[in-house]
Each structure stands twice: as C-alpha cells, then as structure tokens.
C-alpha cells in the first residue's frame with residue numbers, strides 16, 4: 001500500500017564516519033540505577049538501518065528500562081544513546097519522536113476516552129505543528145491539515161489490520177485490536193526506528209501470526225525495529241540479531257542461532273524456569 005502521510009525517510013543526516021552511517025541507533029555503556037536497583041547495568045548494542053533487532057531476557061532483566069532510556073522517558077545514570085549519528089542522551093520523549101523514533105508500550109497507553117482514529121492521530125500530531133489561529137478560525141489550511149491527518153490515520157489503521165469501527169471507543173475494543181491501534185499510533189509518527197515493547201503479549205495464535213506479518217511489512221517500509229518479546233518463536237523467526245539481557249546486564253548479542261546455542265543464555269532461561 002501507499003505509505004499514508006508521505007515519505008518515511010525523514011530528513012537527510014550528514015554523518016562524518018561512514019560506517020556510522022549504516023547505524024540508525026547506537027547504545028553505549030547504558031546504565032540506569034534506581035537507588036540500589038541496577039535496572040540496566042551496562043548495555044551496548046547498535047541497530048543498522050532496516051534491521052530488526054530483538055531484545056530478550058527474563059522478567060525484570062531491564063528491557064523496558066532500556067527502552068525508556070532510549071526514548072527519553074528515563075534519564076540514564078551513565079552511557080550514551082546515539083540516533084542517526086546524533087547524541088540524543090537525555091532528550092525529551094517528544095523531541096526524540098520528532099527526530100524519527102517512536103515506540104509502543106508494554107502496558108498500552110491509549111487514551112480510553114478518545115476514539116480509535118483520534119488515538120492514532122495523537123501519534124501524528126507530534127509531527128504536524130499546529131497553528132493556534134488556524135485551529136481557532138478553522139481556516140482552509142486547518143481543514144486541509146485535518147483531512148490529511150484523518151486520511152493518514154485511516155491508512156495506518158488499515159495497514160495494521162484493524163477491523164473494528166474507527167470511531168469506536170478504545171475501552172470497548174478487544175485486547176488484540178487495542179494492540180493494533182497502539183502500533184498504528186506509533187507508525188503515525190512516521191518513524192525511521194520503531195521500538196515495540198512486547199507487542200505479542202496477550203495475543204492468541206492467529207493474532208501472533210498477523211503480528212509477524214505486520215512486523216515484516218513495517219520493515220519493508222524501510223523502518224528499523226527493536227523488538228522486546230517473550231515469544232521465542234516470533235523472535236527467532238523475525239530477528240536479524242538478538243540482544244539478551246539478564247539482571248540489567250547484556251549477556252549475549254548475535255544471530256538467533258548463535259544466541260540459542262549460547263550457554264549463558266540457556267542458563268539464564270533455565271534459571272528462571274526453576275524459580
């Protein structure tokens with residue numbers, strides 16, 4: 001399908017170091033400590049343009065905390081986050097979204113009182129600067145922007161395979177449809193890098209198959225993806241590389257086959273099953 005709302009390539013970035021140009025994201029020496037809790041305690045990995053990198057690890061390993069640092073929701077205790085060659089460590093989430101990175105949340109953060117289509121549009125509006133006077137006066141420019149925004153939101157709902165009415169209240173939706181809306185909203189920001197925090201959680205078998213297909217279609221748009229996911233079938237199927245965390249530390253980074261055969265990874269997973 002046509003990409004709603006225009007190009008996903010964003011503005012060109014001049015990078016000095018050619019190898020760096022291939023990397024959309026680089027995380028170096030990332031640490032997030034909460035008092036004595038070392039949620040993330042030394043994480044370094046990078047994502048090449050167009051790549052799907054998964055982040056796995058037992059519950060409490062620090063995966064969501066790492067996402068929160070990368071997307072500006074947490075300030076790292078130490079370390080750096082570089083996006084498209086630019087140091088974005090400590091930037092606010094809205095600024096990071098505008099630069100071309102968006103995310104979904106493990107515990108969905110949709111607006112319960114807004115309709116589905118308006119929820120998706122909250123993603124877009126981070127990119128479309130609103131002129132207050134246009135808004136108040138309902139000028140032709142405002143109406144044009146509104147129409148474009150509505151069309152783009154509908155396009156993304158279609159893209160993620162949303163099947164319910166667009167004016168449904170989020171609170172009335174089945175869980176699987178809410179997850180689709182959450183992804184549509186993140187896509188509405190037209191990201192170059194998309195971070196998905198457990199998009200498969202709570203989904204049934206068919207919905208997971210749809211998710212796998214959706215992730216591939218997002219990649220085909222040229223979007224790089226970091227995926228946190230507990231479903232190993234999905235992770236191994238879709239990822240070019242897998243980063244494994246345990247107790248805040250990175251214990252492996254490799255292809256799905258390398259990671260599956262890694263003794264530290266096997267131990268981390270068997271250890272949690274024994275708990």
Ligand SMILES: Nc1ncnc2c1ncn2[C@@H]1O[C@H](COP(=O)(O)OP(=O)(O)OP(=O)(O)O)[C@@H](O)[C@H]1O
Nearest residue numbers: 034037039057058059060061062063064065066106
């Ligand atoms: N804001 C916070 N304040 C204090 N501790 C926190 C905070 N956020 C996360 N933690 C702690 O950091 C550790 C890592 O949590 P995090 O949510 O990042 O793990 P996770 O790998 O995403 O786990 P899950 O697979 O269960 O989602 C946990 O011990 C958690 O309690």
Ligand SMILES: [Mg+2]
Nearest residue numbers: 063064065106
């Ligand atoms: Mg988490």
